[in-house]
Amino acid sequence: MALGGPDPAARRSGRIRTESAADAPPRRLTILGATGSIGRSTLDLVAREPDRFAVEALTAHRNVALLIEQARETGARLAAIGDPALYGALKEGLAGTGVEAAAGPEAVADAASRPADWVMAGIVGAAGLEPTLRAVRQGTVVALANKESLVCAGDFVQAEVERCGATLLPVDSEHNAIFQVFDFDQPERVARIVLTASGGPFLNWSLERMAAATPAEAVAHPNWDMGAKISVDSATLMNKGLEIIEAWHLFPVEKDRIAVVVHPESIVHSMVDYVDGSTLAQMGTPDMRTPIAYTLAWPERMVAPSARLDLTETGTLTFEGPDFVRFPALRLAFGALDAGGAAPAVLNAANEVxxxxxxxxRIGFLDIAAIVEETLSRGPQHPIGSIEDVLELDGAARRVARALTIQ
Incomplete structure (x- = not known):
């Protein structure tokens, strides 16, 4: 359940990079999911320090126009598009640039296997599992924004991390916050970890009002700039549920020592309670460039353009417990974590569908959690002994969930 690398002390002391940023050669980067929100934010940071970073490879699913633009601007060696039908457009758009073009799911996974010092695993959903594993097997630093890899196959991912000597650095603001204040040298001194949740756009909505919520309303997050899928997950609180499971795989704590508190201002990104009564929290304005910058420069730090926190301007910070009645997705996630085995993978697959x-x-907002719950009750529960079992289970759960969406 620990972060990757040979030992916690080595992770915290910076075994990956000991020379100063000024003396070191450019860090070679691969960005999986370059055209998504995380990928765009990463490239924004890279562009601000071009002498510090060199782009090895970029991947995208279907946004070929933006991928071409990014590859041209960064001078990437490879650009891979997930949709094979877009290969012609990609190759034409990169003609004369020297950037290699590739297409198809295997090409995206191959991009993750290229030699690099740092890989951003930013592909959304279970589709990011295989590329993330490929990156881990290179024994490099993997900045993990694809929480679904750990939700679906955390034991296997962590086993590969240990086997290959890779290092996982969490990108999610909550896990990144915990990473910064967690005492890896004395984990027994940790009483619990507390993930904060904004509560999403429907925090104060009634169930009746949520029943009529539109996709446009669900993706209008009050604090964070995110993609459509993760924005809906934030609205249902499933995002926090997936993060609970992710946290259990990342940090050496027991399941019953992971808590969630709703914090609408999104200033305190998460907290660690210690046995002596101390609580350490990481704070900052809600801007994903902050945790991304932390992973880009780790074990050092770099200048990021995020607005600086001024608590005199922020004013009151509020906290409350989660409402499991109006937001049942959180209850389902805690249940899946407790159940273990196939449950987290089924939970994730059903939620994506x-x-x-x-x-x-095609369905209403409240139907999302209902379909996930029904899939968990009907879905396959066979033992998971390999990554192939995870993928088979994922497909079976999706079939059950799809059938429920058309009833």
Whole structure:
């Protein structure tokens, strides 16, 4: 359940990079999911320090126009598009640049296997599992924004991290916050970790009002700039549920020592309670460039353009317990963590299907959690002994969930 690398002390002391940024050669980067919110924020930071970073490879799913633009601007060696039908457009757009073009899911996974010092695992959903594993097997630093890899196959991912000597650095603001204040040298001194949740756009909505919520309303997050899928997950609180499971795989704490508190201002990103009564929290304005910058420069720090926190301007910070009645997705996630085995993978697969159906206007907002719960009760529960079992289970759960979306 620990972060990757040979030992916690080595992780914290910076075994990956000991020379100063000024003396070191450019850090070679691969960005999986370059055209998404995380990928764009990463490239924004890279562009601000071009002498410090060199882009090895970029990948995208379907946004070929933006991928071409990014590859041209960064001078990446490779650009891979997930949709094979877009290979011609990609190759034409990169003609004369010297950037290699590739297409298809295997090409995206191959991009993750290229030699690099740092890989951003920013592909959304279970589709990011294989590329993330490929990056881990290079024994490099993997900045993990793809929480679904740990939710679906955390034991296998961490086993590969240990086997290959890779290092996982969490990008999610909550886990990144915990990473910064967690005492890896004395984990027994940790009483619990507390993940904060903004509560999303529907925090104070009634169930009746949520039943009529539109996709446009669900993706309008009050604090964070995120993609559509993760924004809906934030609205249902499933995002926090997935993060609970992710946290258990990342940090050496027991399941019953992971808590969630709703914090609408999104200033305190998470907290660690210690046995002596101390609580250490990481704070900052809600801007994903801050945790991304932390992972980009780790074990050092770099200048990021995020607005600086001024508590005199922020004013009151509020906290409250989560409402498991209006936000049942959080209850389902805690249940899946307790159940273990196939449950987290089924939870994630059903949620991805249900969120896609909601964004397409085929089901209502409250149907998302209902479909996830029904899939958990009906879905396959066979033992997981390999990554192939995870993928088979994921497919079976998706079939159950899809059938429920058309009933």
């Amino acid at each position: 249900a969120v896609a159906a909601f964004l397409d206007g």
